[in-house]
Amino acid sequence: MRLAPILVVLLLCAAALPADAQPSSKKAPRTLTRSVDTVVLLGAALGKAKGAHISQLRVYALHSGFLRPITFQIDERDQTGTFCWTGGAKDRRRVDFDRGKMDGNDELVVLARDLGDRALPIHIAMVVGAMGFQEVEITDPITKGKAWLYVFTFPPQIVPGRTAEDFTELRIKRHKNGEETYYWFGETFMYNNDRSRQNAVRATFLGMGPSMTRDFRGTPNLLDSTQVRAVVSFMWITLVRQSNDITVDIGGVIDGPLRVIAENQLAVRLALGYWVKAPNSYLILWRNKMSMPTNANCPVNLDESDDSSYTLCVDLHKDNHKGFKFFNSHNKTPVVIDGKTSAAEKRLDMAYPDWNCVYSKNGGMLSKFVVPDFLRKKKRSKLVYIDDANYTRHEDEEGLEFQKGAFGYQGFHMDMRGLKKGVYPGDYVVWYLPPGFKPGQEQAYLDEYRKPLTGKSTKIAR
Ligand SMILES: [Ca+2]
Ligand SMILES: [Ca+2]
Ligand SMILES: [Ca+2]
Numbered sequence: 001m002r003l004a005p006i007l008v009v010l011l012l013c014a015a016a017l018p019a020d021a022q023p024s025s026k027k028a029p030r031t032l033t034r035s036v037d038t039v040v041l042l043g044a045a046l047g048k049a050k051g052a053h054i055s056q057l058r059v060y061a062l063h064s065g066f067l068r069p070i071t072f073q074i075d076e077r078d079q080t081g082t083f084c085w086t087g088g089a090k091d092r093r094r095v096d097f098d099r100g101k102m103d104g105n106d107e108l109v110v111l112a113r114d115l116g117d118r119a120l121p122i123h124i125a126m127v128v129g130a131m132g133f134q135e136v137e138i139t140d141p142i143t144k145g146k147a148w149l150y151v152f153t154f155p156p157q158i159v160p161g162r163t164a165e166d167f168t169e170l171r172i173k174r175h176k177n178g179e180e181t182y183y184w185f186g187e188t189f190m191y192n193n194d195r196s197r198q199n200a201v202r203a204t205f206l207g208m209g210p211s212m213t214r215d216f217r218g219t220p221n222l223l224d225s226t227q228v229r230a231v232v233s234f235m236w237i238t239l240v241r242q243s244n245d246i247t248v249d250i251g252g253v254i255d256g257p258l259r260v261i262a263e264n265q266l267a268v269r270l271a272l273g274y275w276v277k278a279p280n281s282y283l284i285l286w287r288n289k290m291s292m293p294t295n296a297n298c299p300v301n302l303d304e305s306d307d308s309s310y311t312l313c314v315d316l317h318k319d320n321h322k323g324f325k326f327f328n329s330h331n332k333t334p335v336v337i338d339g340k341t342s343a344a345e346k347r348l349d350m351a352y353p354d355w356n357c358v359y360s361k362n363g364g365m366l367s368k369f370v371v372p373d374f375l376r377k378k379k380r381s382k383l384v385y386i387d388d389a390n391y392t393r394h395e396d397e398e399g400l401e402f403q404k405g406a407f408g409y410q411g412f413h414m415d416m417r418g419l420k421k422g423v424y425p426g427d428y429v430v431w432y433l434p435p436g437f438k439p440g441q442e443q444a445y446l447d448e449y450r451k452p453l454t455g456k457s458t459k460i461a462r
Contacts (some may be wrong), residue, residue: 008081028118028461033148036431037448038110038258044104047134047457053101056159059108060127060150063115067123067150070114071163073256076106083261083282085252092252092263108151109258112122112138112285114452115147118461124150129158137458141451149455158442166257167212167287182250184260187287187411188363189432190216195225196404200248201264201292202226203314204402208363208432224315224403232270232416233306239440240269250283260285264294274299279423288354288446289431297423304418312369312428313384313411316358321407323361327439328383329354334439337408352381355446356410359437366442368449369412370427380415 043050049057059072076084076096096103115138124133131154138147154160160220171183181199183190188211195204198305203226223349230241251263264281281294301307316337325334330349335342337358357366375381386393386406393406433444 009282011240027120028146028148030115030117030145030147031113032112032138032140032145033143033452034145034444034447034453035113036444037048037453038286038288038454039110039112039138040114041108041110041136041455042104043102043106045106045455045457046102046108046136046151049134049153050102050104051456052132052153053156054106056154056156057102058152058160058162059110060152061114062119062123062148062150063116063360065123067119067127067294069160069163070110070149070167070254071167071257073258074102074106074108075109075254075256075259076100076103081105083252083254083263085263086254087189088253088262094252109256110149111258116151118146118148118243121460121462124460127152128203129160130154132326134459135460136455138453138455139452142447148458163257165212168256168260168285169214169256170253170260170262170285176240183286184290186285186289186426186432187211188213188434190214191223197245198247199243199385200262201252201290202228202243202248203244206365206432208435219316220320222320223317224401224407227311227313227315227401227411229309229311230276231307231309232269232300233303233308234270234300236303238306239270241270258287264292265285266294270299288434289429291427291429293425293427295423295425298416298419298421301421302416302419306417308416308419309380310414311384311411312414313409314358314367315363315401315403315409317378317407317409318389318403318407324364324408325360326356326358328356328385330348330437331456334359335387337387339387339405339407341386341388345385345387348383348385349384350385352376352414353383353414355413355442356383357439357442358408358410358454359433359439361435363435364433366431366433366435366445367411368427368429369414369445371387371412371414372424372426373426375414375419378415378417380413380417382413383410384413385410399405433437 060067061070113454132153134151149165165185169185173181181194183192183202191206192205193202197201205221206223207216230244249265252262262283267278284291324337327334335344356369389405391406
């Protein structure tokens with residue numbers, strides 16, 4: 001009860017405020033309209049919050065004249081930029097050099113939809129017990145719309161509890177034979193690799209549900225599977241590597257309320273002792289998407305002749321594809337996915353797309369395969385789209401898919417002929433669209449990737 005007098009004084013201050021003098025935020029209301037984004041801010045942009053112990057920080061936003069706690073996550077990175085893994089492989093775990101304080105390369109994560117109006121000193125004074133605070137102004141680089149958040153520091157004895165929401169979760173089920181199933185839970189979706197257990201991130205089940213659902217038993221599976229096919233020709237040999245030859249193990253993990261970051265330990269054996277690996281690569285699960293920033297290390301120079309390519313596609317479920325449509329950056333008029341190739345589908349512009357989208361009234365997927373420009377522009381780089389219940393692919397013959405036929409099978413084909421040995425950065429992003437999605441709404445998601453919200457520490461208005 002040592003703290004009681006301080007609290008009493010603070011409570012009296014708040015109580016002394018006459019009801020009709022309720023501070024208004026009319027001076028600087030939120031003008032930020034973006035709401036699908038997750039915002040990532042470097043510690044360097046957090047002013048006075050830097051140097052504080054992370055366990056003593058809480059994040060607030062001003063709504064209807066009151067500062068209220070919002071859900072946040074702080075992930076530390078060490079001096080080499082490596083995330084300070086708190087879970088996953090034991091030998092990958094580490095602590096930051098400052099042992100848990102906020103420094104320049106640590107990252108604060110918040111949701112754009114939670115951000116609020118700009119606070120006045122009178123609002124700040126109502127946050128009981130805080131030792132200090134920092135205002136952070138968030139700006140949409142496209143519209144210049146603004147919103148604010150407030151990072152408060154509390155004495156260790158009286159740090160308020162955290163909000164209870166946990167939008168992202170990775171659950172790993174270990175089977176008796178040593179295999180593992182990875183369940184990736186977002187806010188309104190879950191996918192797992194249960195039928196392809198050597199690849200932690202290959203989806204063989206996708207379910208969509210109401211916000212914060214964790215039980216997907218009885219939820220229809222929307223997918224057959226994601227499928228990858230790599231062809232590499234070098235030193236007079238041509239190798240084909242399919243989904244099942246590509247192993248993705250997970251190293252370190254950080255599993256917070258707003259994102260799960262997992263180290264991607266991808267490995268593909270070529271031949272002659274050559275392996276494709278992916279140093280400094282991640283699988284990141286967000287509230288409404290999965291992103292996979294990857295540095296692919298090509299260990300050999302690929303031949304100019306013969307085929308060298310990488311194909312990354314998704315096939316929908318043979319029964320549960322009904323009601324789905326497809327459109328993309330080059331084909332804005334949706335075509336119907338029904339296992340039959342229509343005239344409109346035959347006329348699709350097959351140029352390499354910036355993005356692809358499949359959607360129904362129950363939700364959908366918006367995907368982007370980001371590859372180096374010179375590969376995207378190669379002549380044979382293109383869209384893959386097949387809607388034909390009788391279609392048979394290589395994968396079918398080799399038993400790598402689970403259902404015969406192609407139902408809105410779509411994705412990206414990247415030409416790699418002549419690729420020089422080296423490390424190539426790329427990213428694969430899939431947003432899981434909530435029910436009610438309509439064409440045109442994809443722009444909000446694409447803006448998140450193309451023009452992320454920015455933040456800087458500011459002094460409060462007086
Ligand atoms: Ca750090
Ligand atoms: Ca730190
Ligand atoms: Ca069709």
